[in-house]
Amino acid sequence: MSAAYHVLVSADWPATRDRWARDPAPTTCGQFQTASWLDAWYASQADQGEPCLIDVTLNGDLVVRLALVVTRRGAKRVLEFADLGVSDFNAPILGPAAPVTPVDAARLWRSVTKVAPRVDLIDLRKMPLTVGGRKNPLALLKGISPSPMTGHLIDMADWASYHAGLDRRVRMEFERCWRVFQRRQDACFLRTRDVGEALRILDAMDQQQRARLNEIGQAFLLDRPVEAAFYRHDLARRLAANEVIVTALMDGPNVVAALYAFSDGETPAVVRISNAGGEWSNVSPGRLIVHRTMHHLASEGFRHFDLSVGDYDYKRRLGPHKTPLLERVTAASWRGQTSALRQRAVGLVRRHPQWDARLRRLLGRPDPATGRAPEIKKGEA
Numbered sequence: 001m002s003a004a005y006h007v008l009v010s011a012d013w014p015a016t017r018d019r020w021a022r023d024p025a026p027t028t029c030g031q032f033q034t035a036s037w038l039d040a041w042y043a044s045q046a047d048q049g050e051p052c053l054i055d056v057t058l059n060g061d062l063v064v065r066l067a068l069v070v071t072r073r074g075a076k077r078v079l080e081f082a083d084l085g086v087s088d089f090n091a092p093i094l095g096p097a098a099p100v101t102p103v104d105a106a107r108l109w110r111s112v113t114k115v116a117p118r119v120d121l122i123d124l125r126k127m128p129l130t131v132g133g134r135k136n137p138l139a140l141l142k143g144i145s146p147s148p149m150t151g152h153l154i155d156m157a158d159w160a161s162y163h164a165g166l167d168r169r170v171r172m173e174f175e176r177c178w179r180v181f182q183r184r185q186d187a188c189f190l191r192t193r194d195v196g197e198a199l200r201i202l203d204a205m206d207q208q209q210r211a212r213l214n215e216i217g218q219a220f221l222l223d224r225p226v227e228a229a230f231y232r233h234d235l236a237r238r239l240a241a242n243e244v245i246v247t248a249l250m251d252g253p254n255v256v257a258a259l260y261a262f263s264d265g266e267t268p269a270v271v272r273i274s275n276a277g278g279e280w281s282n283v284s285p286g287r288l289i290v291h292r293t294m295h296h297l298a299s300e301g302f303r304h305f306d307l308s309v310g311d312y313d314y315k316r317r318l319g320p321h322k323t324p325l326l327e328r329v330t331a332a333s334w335r336g337q338t339s340a341l342r343q344r345a346v347g348l349v350r351r352h353p354q355w356d357a358r359l360r361r362l363l364g365r366p367d368p369a370t371g372r373a374p375e376i377k378k379g380e381a
Helices: 013-022 035-044 102-115 159-164 168-182 195-215 225-232 235-240 278-283 285-299 313-317 334-350 353-363
Strands: 006-010 050-058 061-073 076-081 121-128 145-155 187-192 244-251 254-263 268-275 304-306 321-331
Touching: 006 102, 013 035, 013 050, 035 225, 050 102, 061 102, 076 334, 121 145, 121 334, 145 334, 159 285, 168 278, 168 285, 187 195, 187 285, 195 225, 195 235, 195 244, 195 254, 195 268, 235 244, 244 285, 254 285, 268 285, 278 285, 285 313, 321 334
Parallel strands: 076 121, 268 304
Antiparallel strands: 006 050, 050 061, 061 076, 121 321, 145 304, 145 321, 187 244, 244 254, 254 268
16 A cells, blocks of 8 residues: 655745755755745735645655645635736645656645645646656646646757847847947946845836836736735845846936846746837837846856746747646535636637637637737638
8 A cells, every 4th residue: 555645734934934944855846936936925925815835745755845825716715826926837846756647646636635724616727747847746637727828938058049040030120129229328238136226127117017008908916015015025135146137228217128037046037027118119128128138147157038928929039939837726615616617618628729719709808828809700700
């Protein structure tokens, strides 16, 4: 008979963080499950739900750690990843004994759900197939569906060969935009490690993103107290440690475009970009800040870049390879059954992209990855 998994559940993030830091067991995690990211998340999102930190061991060996939260959606209690819209990828932290087969993954998950808090729905979204090159055991479970979102990763041997490999028209356009931008006497690219300067750039980023979303009739949420605190949490230490990267295109004291990335030490993940638009539109400042940031970070030795979720044109120009994401939504009580069934039906449609695309066109609904509403083609109305 197989040995039983031992599961420890805690709602105390500071104590769990310290215990994890003391544990010598080697772990593998994604950029959005590092101690730094989770520390900022749980510190800023304290009022959004109840932390649920899970450690699983087998014969004394670490199997996985899960950074979760219990939230409320109406009358339903929902167990989900520590995300709430700010993390791009969600996955377990893998220990040496993490399962690699569907049978062992299912046994692990049964052990977890037996002792996890009582909820109505378990909602696991934006999960990659692998974590640091290792199998994600949650992606091996039954009931997995494709996510409407995909990741966008760039790997390069060096900047020169990567840049030369871009489409010639794309490469020439980036070079033209940079030349035109530099014609302004006080124009420059800035990567800051100064907390005061970074905060000023973040304030400008909030203003630019708010203005852009107002133009298209959408609400801007990232300057609310909770979200604003998340991006600014422990900023001085995180900037110095290269865990947070803040860059900008500047025209004297004015922010033309800004970028906020989070790094696990190997792969910067671009989580926010903004631009002033207006008179600067002729240099495509949003695209240019990403390109110049990659160029600068490549000179520091970075060779991997994560352009995050969302299938936007500027990402395609930069030549990333897409990484599929998965989701699994299951009922844990009768209250969660309707949501789980609805998600199962959506997942079934997504397994057939042509059905999904046609249904969105017929309903006039936007693609969740791009935000664009598709036109109804002739013969489909």
